[in-house]
Amino acid sequence: MHIKYESQLREPLVYGEKTFHQVTEDILRPIESKPSRLWYVGFFISVCLLMFGVYSVYREVTYGIGQWNLNKTIGWGWDITNFVWWVGIGHAGTLISAILLLFRQGWRTGVNRAAEAMTIFAVMCAGQFPIFHMGRVWLAFFIMPYPNSRGPLWVNFNSPLLWDVFAISTYFTVSLLFWYSGLIPDLATVRDRAFTKLRKKLYGITAFGWTGSTKHWQRHESLSLVLAGLSTPLVLSVHTIVSFDFATSVIPGWHTTIFPPYFVAGAIFSGFAMVQTLMLVVRKVFGLQDYITVGHIEMMNKVIVLTGSIVGIAYLTELFMGWYSQNKYEGYTFWYSRAYLFSPYGWSYWGMMACNVLSPQIFWSKKMRRNLFVTFFMSIIVNIGMWFERFVIIVTSLYRDYLPSSWSVYYSPSIYEIGFYMGTFGLFFTCFFLFAKYFPVIAVAEIKYVLKRSGESYKTGMEKLEAQPLDNFIHDNAHH
């Protein structure tokens, strides 16, 4: 049974007097008009960053991993920090589209398309780091399990690093399929409005010949629901497995059972922050304030304050366990290398605490949750904090381990390490700019689907319905 009614107490998801056609017009406008000067500037900067990244990677591939400042003790530094950071960001998209679909959260429709695109681009960026960290990247195919001429020598299926290979590649594939299957109907809308031959041809190819047949929609709904059901445990598994890379080792600071939930919460936290950053820009630049409303922003800020607090509890639990275990290596890592402000990396720990735990608490205030400037500022802060978190976990655990003679000197990245990171920003934003120009940034069909229930102008019409006797109301508003 499907009820065509939603309480007026709920905030409308679409503002203004909108018809179906108006929705199409509004959302497709950026695709059908020339991009603004701002778009060109942003795209140019992104491509420049990408080129610098390509050069940095070229240096690393040609001259070896010595181009980075890693050493025997700090074997994982910026590269793996960046890997985990990008994978974490890549969690919001599938969370929004899958988990919120299962929980019947209507507000996901405004942001899911762009968040899914963001996920795909973030995972693409993340994948670069472990691949190039291998050093001899031309042998990267050794991680694929297939009968080979090397023995046949197989990969180690008991290793978390191999689990990661499977997790990340599955996550990327499934996210891509989910995203694209949702895009097909919207690409068909673009195709049917095409005003040049080239557009008609290109969107014709990408729309796969979608017609909007009822039977196809029925299957499409079934597909979306099952993909959501599959993606929900998948999204939780991916960062769990990333945390296993650390948790299954015997390094103090990594060897903890709290890692999987703590990493997943952190991933959602940083992912939502990145969605906020992008959405605030997209809605402003493309004039989509009626579809990505302040209500949407507030919802995501609620998720941010929740997950930020979960992460905060995890930090405190770790500190407690560092003392309670009475293990001197754990105690040293947590209470000296991390929590002591004047230890070599103490600044990164307290940076993390300030950005991730303290500052998001501002979102307990509704006024702050609905303030766009505060939200934008906080979204950046959270992502800086989450980068610090991964840096803290990786570097402060490694730089002083069991044997003082192998303790490392202070580690700071080389220009090519930084360049590689900047390059992934270039890749991410280049992809996102192209996506925003050539694809509908909001799921058009899904907005139309919620429009008559949750659109502002339709909601005001529901006052009359609410005045009716209950039996009539049910009769009129529910059908099988």
Place this chain on the structure above:
Amino acid sequence: MAQKKFVVGCFDDENVLFPAVKQVRSAGYKIKDVYTPFPVHGLDHALGMRETSLHTAGFIYGITGTTTAVSAISWIFTKDWPLNIGGKPHFALPAWVPIIFELTVLFAAVGMVLTFCYLCQLAPGVKKHHFHKRATDDLFVMVIECSDKTNTSDLQALLKSNGAIETNVQEAEEGWWFGTYDNDELPATA
């Protein structure tokens, strides 16, 4: 491919569409399909369509993934190349759970999407007859298949009286795809 004749009626409100579907079907006409810009819940039932079994296919693909992972890894680690990893058992099922899970999801997702594309005749570059350009924008387009006896002007009048804002008669080619599932006959009357 044979050309067929269709009567097309366009509606701009799904609340008008539902009674119209009922009227057209009870008048004994055969609705080929209704093309809509977004999924209209309940329309599949109103048209007398059966439920899709795509999710069952997904389950079968998932199980295939699980079996593939379990059998491949256990064969590799116990028969083909047993590795002594710190004296631990060769058959280390708990350590394989992550990969088994990932392959289950991967097989189910990829299989379902391919099946979906196959059933709905979707592929890059496929061209189909579009009865109305605005069916992907804001119109609900009902397409009724004509037989030799169908009086098209009567039918158009019926559609008009049921709230269609636009009606016309079109000739179109039937599908060209391999499968026949998509050509399931819909029952003529409700």
